[in-house]
Amino acid sequence: xxxxxxxxxxxxxxxxTDPVQLRGRRRDDGxxxxxxxxxxxxxxxxxxxxxxxxxxxxxxxxxxxxxxxNTLSFQNGNEPTQMIVYGHEPGGTxxxxxxxxxxxxxxxxxxxxDDARLTCTLLEPQPDGLxxxxxxxxxRLTLALDRYGSRSDETSDxxxxxxPTYWRNSPEAYRSVYARRPGSLEIPSAGLHFSTDxxxxxxxxxxxxxxxxxxxGATEILAVRYIREDEVENHKVRPExxxxxxxxxxxxxxxxxxxxxxxxxxxxVMRALESLAVHNEPKTDIQAGTxxxxxxxxxxxxxxxxxxxxxxxxxxxxxxxxxxxAFAGKDLVMRSYDEILSITGYEFDMFGDSxxxx
Numbered sequence: 180x181x182x183x184x185x186x187x188x189x190x191x192x193x194x195x196t197d198p199v200q201l202r203g204r205r206r207d208d209g210x211x212x213x214x215x216x217x218x219x220x221x222x223x224x225x226x227x228x229x230x231x232x233x234x235x236x237x238x239x240x241x242x243x244x245x246x247x248x249n250t251l252s253f254q255n256g257n258e259p260t261q262m263i264v265y266g267h268e269p270g271g272t273x274x275x276x277x278x279x280x281x282x283x284x285x286x287x288x289x290x291x292x293d294d295a296r297l298t299c300t301l302l303e304p305q306p307d308g309l310x311x312x313x314x315x316x317x318x319r320l321t322l323a324l325d326r327y328g329s330r331s332d333e334t335s336d337x338x339x340x341x342x343p344t345y346w347r348n349s350p351e352a353y354r355s356v357y358a359r360r361p362g363s364l365e366i367p368s369a370g371l372h373f374s375t376d377x378x379x380x381x382x383x384x385x386x387x388x389x390x391x392x393x394x395x396g397a398t399e400i401l402a403v404r405y406i407r408e409d410e411v412e413n414h415k416v417r418p419e420x421x422x423x424x425x426x427x428x429x430x431x432x433x434x435x436x437x438x439x440x441x442x443x444x445x446x447x448v449m450r451a452l453e454s455l456a457v458h459n460e461p462k463t464d465i466q467a468g469t470x471x472x473x474x475x476x477x478x479x480x481x482x483x484x485x486x487x488x489x490x491x492x493x494x495x496x497x498x499x500x501x502x503x504x505a506f507a508g509k510d511l512v513m514r515s516y517d518e519i520l521s522i523t524g525y526e527f528d529m530f531g532d533s534x535x536x537x
Contacts, residue, residue, distance in 0.1 A: 180478050182406045182414075184509060187495045187516060194494075195530040198352040198371060201345050206356070207374040210525055210532040212492075212515055214507050221515050223522070226372050226533060229489070233442070235385030237487075238434040240427070242367045242447045243390045245358035247321065248328025248346075253289040253299060255282060260289065262299055263331050264324065264364055265309065266396030269418055269471045273320070274305060274396070275312045278331075283310065293327035294319060325361055362394035362420070368529040369445035369490050389430040393421040393447040393472075404497045411477045411501050418473040421451040428467035431484065435462050442487035442537075446502050449485055450474050456483035476502045478509055487537045492519065492527045507536045 200206055211229060213222040233239070253262045255277070266274040277283050283301060291297040297319045303311040314320045330346040346353060355370035356378065382388065396419050406414045423431075431452070434441050443449040454472035455465040461483045475498065485506075493500040504512045515534070519525045526532050 180411050180509070182409055182411050182496055184513065185406070185411070185496055185500050185504065187520060189495055189520075189527060193526055193531070194528040195526055197342055197345055198530050200352045201342075201349060205374065207372055207377050209372055211372075212519060212525075212532070212534050214511055214515055214534065214536045216507050216511065216536065219508075219511050221511075221518060223518070227377060229535060230377065230380055230384065232535060232537060233381055233384065233386045234440065236434075236437070236439045237386045238389055238430060238439055238441050239381065239386055239444060240389045240391060240431070240441060240448050240452065241355070241357055241370055241444050242393050242451075243355075243357055243359045244363045244367050244392050244394050244447075245354040245361055246363045246366045246395070247324040247361050248330050249324065249364045250329045250331040251294075251297075251323055251327060252292045253277075254292055255287070255289050258282075259292070261331065262289065262291075264320070266364055266417055267362075267394060267420055268311070271317050272302065272311050272313050274417070275299070275301075275310050276308060277301075277310065280308060291323065294323040297323050321361060357390070359390075360392050360394075362392070363396065365395045366529050367393070367395050367445055367447050369447075369533065371530070372489075372533050373444075387430065387434070389427040391421065391423045391427050391448060391451050393419055393451045395419065395447055404499060405494070406496045406498060406501065414475065414477075414498060414501075416473060416475045416498055418471040419447075419450070420470070421447075421454065421472055422469045423451055423455055423465070423467055425467045428465055432464045435464065435484070438462075440486040440537075441484055442489065443485045444489045446488075446490055446499055449476065449488055449502065449506075452484045453480075453482060459483050476505050478505045480505045482506065487535070489533060489535050491529065491533055492516075492525065492531050494528060503534065503536065 209226045211224045211226045261278045263276040287301045289299050301310045356375045454474045
């Protein structure tokens with residue numbers, strides 16, 4: 180399928196740089212476009228209306244990961260440098276960027292000035308000025324990021340950087356209200372729309388919730404999610420760590436057996452659940468599992484578990500918008516974006532508005 184089918188002009192002004200609470204609004208104060216796959220219809224709502232679209236018995240699956248700081252101070256010889264960690268990888272390696280990058284070479288070892296026990300060795304250059312690297316001891320990396328880290332983001336013209344002062348002073352604004360497991364290096368953003376009150380009302384309606392973990396990392400780097408290839412099938416995504424525990428697996432299997440809807444909050448949840456089921460027959464039991472997924476979902480993918488998806492409004496030519504097209508159909512998704520772009524006020528990307536597909 181041609182990538183140009185998912186291209187459109189997007190005004191950078193429609194991509195806010197901060198969560199809505201830091202802009203004087205409520206967490207659940209945003210727009211939501213609703214796509215009905217069975218009727219190919221589109222509706223425009225405010226986010227709290229998600230309550231009306233959920234049914235008693237639905238299983239809402241949430242990603243409980245939250246974003247860490249991603250930047251530590253290191254010493255490159257006599258020169259201070261910043262080490263930006265963009266993603267974890269299988270085998271204990273990481274995707275990093277060094278600023279400034281002069282003198283970077285394979286085998287270069289740097290020592291953290293934040294945590295004297297932590298070192299980083301560059302292993303292999305990657306596209307877009309990134310490196311595959313190994314931190315030792317590996318178990319200290321998350322601790323160091325949580326304790327000493329600051330926040331840096333991409334500085335390309337297309338990037339939307341986080342405001343570092345807001346990040347330091349109000350980290351809870353960048354986390355869903357149900358987040359409890361540190362490990363993401365970018366924001367699992369679909370869940371940011373839920374307030375505690377709204378989730379309580381949804382639970383009182385009889386909607387069940389389950390929690391899984393997928394630590395968002397290098398898949399969210401613009402250079403990775405942006406599809407440069409002419410055909411979407413030729414794009415590659417990077418692996419991310421997920422954990423679907425026994426309790427969540429039991430809840431999901433019970434919902435599947437009882438033919439209740441399983442609704443994923445975020446493309447992260449979609450990836451985790453469908454990764455466990457990719458070799459199964461549709462709507463059959465999954466097994467609890469922990470591991471790495473490099474699952475890339477594009478049109479033609481057969482979904483085995485998920486019946487509904489809540490996601491953000493995505494950038495053009497991104498692996499995320501291709502995933503939504505795989506789930507809802509290209510024509511319906513791109514027609515919805517045509518409508519969104521014709522209406523003033525919709526916001527895109529991490530801190531923007533949402534799309535519900537049922």
